[in-house]
Amino acid sequence: MENLYCLRCNRELEAGRKSVAMYMFAQTVGIRPRQKSAAQRICFCPQCSVSLAMGPPPEGALNVAAWNMIRELVGSDPALNQAAWENLRGVVGLLPATGTDGVPRRASGEGYFEF
Numbered sequence: 001m002e003n004l005y006c007l008r009c010n011r012e013l014e015a016g017r018k019s020v021a022m023y024m025f026a027q028t029v030g031i032r033p034r035q036k037s038a039a040q041r042i043c044f045c046p047q048c049s050v051s052l053a054m055g056p057p058p059e060g061a062l063n064v065a066a067w068n069m070i071r072e073l074v075g076s077d078p079a080l081n082q083a084a085w086e087n088l089r090g091v092v093g094l095l096p097a098t099g100t101d102g103v104p105r106r107a108s109g110e111g112y113f114e115f
């Protein structure tokens, strides 16, 4: 399975990582033969999902439709906020403490953000 990337911040989202996925496809209506496009999968990491939901409505009817769906998810349960919060804590943990030798700790390989 291919790795996916957050549409907003380009963060890599491995399979099974907490994220919000949107599926979109188009199909003809009232036209024979009926045609249906392949489904596109669009992903957002938890931080971007929460940030988008809290932010002002975007421009464009499609964007507003997607924004409303994300807002519904973020607003209906705190689990997504929690996931974003956990990710932020992980990023803070990567920063070197002030007054140390200044050698930043690197995230060694994948899995640092696993919960």
Ligand SMILES: [Zn+2]
Pocket: 006, 007, 008, 009, 010, 011, 044, 045, 046, 047, 048, 049
């Ligand atoms: Zn993101």
